[in-house]
Amino acid sequence: MSPEDDEMLKTERRRMAAAFDDVLREPVPDRFKALLAEPAPAAEVVNLVDLGAVRARRGMNTWAAWGGMAATLLLGTLIGTRMAPSGGDNSGQLVATGAIAQALDRQLASAPGGGPVAVQLSFKAKDGRFCRSFSTAASAGLACREAGGAWALQQVAAAAPVAGGGMRQAASSLPPSVLAAVDGLMAGEALNAEQEKAARDAGWR
């Protein structure tokens, strides 16, 4: 390259950079940060039991754009090691266990407890099951109560990190894929505090 050409290239680079540099000063969208966020340590938060992940994924093929990959990552990195009791009616499904299952069983959305799992929303699905949305520091999802008592995961996505490190998220900050799942399953309105408590006390049956 001649020195002259070299000088010209420098000038072109400056002009070109000036034309495209705006984006460098824009805030980076949260969805990218969420994709790249550290998964929380498995023991602390998520205990998902993989009961035939391949079949489960086939059944959960409606993940929204960013949920799909994020959930795959989550399942890949945070999967629990405990096996679900055999003979359940949930083979081929992912079911919540550990802290998430506990929260889904006991915690009331109307009375947030400040534990590692937040429950935002309880409702009755079109097929009659009770479903609840939840989030942890690393994930968010929607689970529905099976006849056998397991919370079958309908949707899981990486949670966008919450500013200030708080665990609790408003329903409106659930990932779009989870909100879409809620939307698709909900029969009527979300349960109010009284209905929710009654449902819990009846064992979500």
Add this chain to the structure above:
Amino acid sequence: MPENLSELRQEIASLLPRLRRFGRTLAHSREDADDLVQVAIEKALTRTDQWTPGTRLDSWMFRIMQNAWIDELRARERRGQTFVAQEEGEHVGDGAATGSQLDAILVRKAVAKLSDEHRTVVGLVLVEGQSYQEAAETLGVPVGTVTSRLARAREALQELLGEWP
């Protein structure tokens, strides 16, 4: 596979502004550009075993973006979608744009008119500041190919912009 996956995540995160900038040279709208970045992140995270530590992560990410963009263009062709270039009006505020803002718009418009091959080398060499050699490695083509593509791209820019540079 990097010894530390979380380090790789952090490094990709620190590249995000530049990945978005490269996306905007490749793609025709801001939405497409950011979608492209997202796809590239997802692909990168599933292929961390293909990343060779010690090589340039930015080049690796640019290559993933470039391939993803070609895939997207082919998919659109198959779907019979014709592409409509986004108007640049959004970049101008209500008031009068300054001279440099206008120039930026003109340059972006000119770049948008280039062929995809030309836009890619312009993005890598002129916008991202890669050397011809680096751009060749990023794209997996001989240096001579980069040189000739860039020469044609610069000629095209000259024609579109008049007194270029």
